[in-house]
Amino acid sequence: MKNEEAIAALGALAQEHRLAVFRLLVQAGPDGKAAGDIAAALDLPASSLSFHLAHLTRAGLITQRRESRSLIYSADFAAMNGLVGFLTENCCGGASCAPAAAPRKRKAS
Amino acid sequence: MKNEEAIAALGALAQEHRLAVFRLLVQAGPDGKAAGDIAAALDLPASSLSFHLAHLTRAGLITQRRESRSLIYSADFAAMNGLVGFLTENCCGGASCAPAAAPRKRKAS
DNA sequence: TCTATATTTCCAGTATCATCGAAATATAGA
DNA sequence: TCTATATTTCGATGATACTGGAAATATAGA
Numbered sequence: 041m042k043n044e045e046a047i048a049a050l051g052a053l054a055q056e057h058r059l060a061v062f063r064l065l066v067q068a069g070p071d072g073k074a075a076g077d078i079a080a081a082l083d084l085p086a087s088s089l090s091f092h093l094a095h096l097t098r099a100g101l102i103t104q105r106r107e108s109r110s111l112i113y114s115a116d117f118a119a120m121n122g123l124v125g126f127l128t129e130n131c132c133g134g135a136s137c138a139p140a141a142a143p144r145k146r147k148a149s
Numbered sequence: 150m151k152n153e154e155a156i157a158a159l160g161a162l163a164q165e166h167r168l169a170v171f172r173l174l175v176q177a178g179p180d181g182k183a184a185g186d187i188a189a190a191l192d193l194p195a196s197s198l199s200f201h202l203a204h205l206t207r208a209g210l211i212t213q214r215r216e217s218r219s220l221i222y223s224a225d226f227a228a229m230n231g232l233v234g235f236l237t238e239n240c241c242g243g244a245s246c247a248p249a250a251a252p253r254k255r256k257a258s
Numbered sequence: 259t260c261t262a263t264a265t266t267t268c269c270a271g272t273a274t275c276a277t278c279g280a281a282a283t284a285t286a287g288a
Numbered sequence: 289t290c291t292a293t294a295t296t297t298c299g300a301t302g303a304t305a306c307t308g309g310a311a312a313t314a315t316a317g318a
Contacts, residue, residue, distance in 0.1 A: 054160035069241035109285050132178035218315050
């Protein structure tokens with residue numbers, strides 16, 4: 041992942057509604073969710089949601105496919121993992137310092 | 150990690166110079182780096198860097214300690230891991246779908 | 259106290275972003 | 289073709305962010 045891609049992805053996620061959309065899609069898995077369903081789940085006006093979906097798509101974090109009259113969005117898991125890897129890259133100069141990217145561990149405080 | 154914390158962290162990282170600072174500190178490890186050294190490494194004016202360091206600190210991503218005349222900044226690795234966990238939380242509804250947060254694997258395309 | 263070093267705060271100018279109603283577009287079925 | 293559903297584009301407004309020089313603050317040593 042290149043710097044600019046990472047900035048685009050982080051910028052896309054750094055917004056209340058977009059972060060909620062992305063997390064919803066991450067949890068929904070590869071099947072994704074229709075725009076209308078997302079709007080209903082998050083209680084967002086259609087035009088606002090559309091703006092945010094476009095933003096996330098431009099950033100490469102989600103993808104779109106049409107299914108009849110609905111547009112289905114799903115998280116791009118490769119992009120997600122790429123971003124995570126980018127942030128933790130060469131952590132502590134390569135020396136294993138800490139669980140660089142621990143798969144959820146119930147908030148190790 | 151709460152929603153607002155994640156948004157603050159993502160927003161802090163969604164900027165060219167701040168992302169560079171954070172990655173530099175991640176790679177520097179717990180010893181951290183003095184503000185002046187960071188400015189030199191990234192070729193940034195002191196006032197701009199100070200602005201970005203304050204932003205990252207406010208977001209909880211880095212910490213500050215004084216050492217004589219220098220202020221040493223270091224990455225907060227717990228916060229970093231918390232953010233990563235937050236993004237990948239309940240990925241695919243809990244079903245193991247993909248390496249949710251694979252420790253760097255040389256960009257599995 | 260005086261001087262040098264390290265860093266931050268202040269400020270103004272410019273640019274970018276979020277919001278959401280209304281209108282436009284795309285698809286489907288009768 | 290006509291109507292209904294699903295979603296996007298347009299547009300104006302208000303808010304927030306980045307930049308970097310100059311001045312202020314903090315620490316150290318002689």
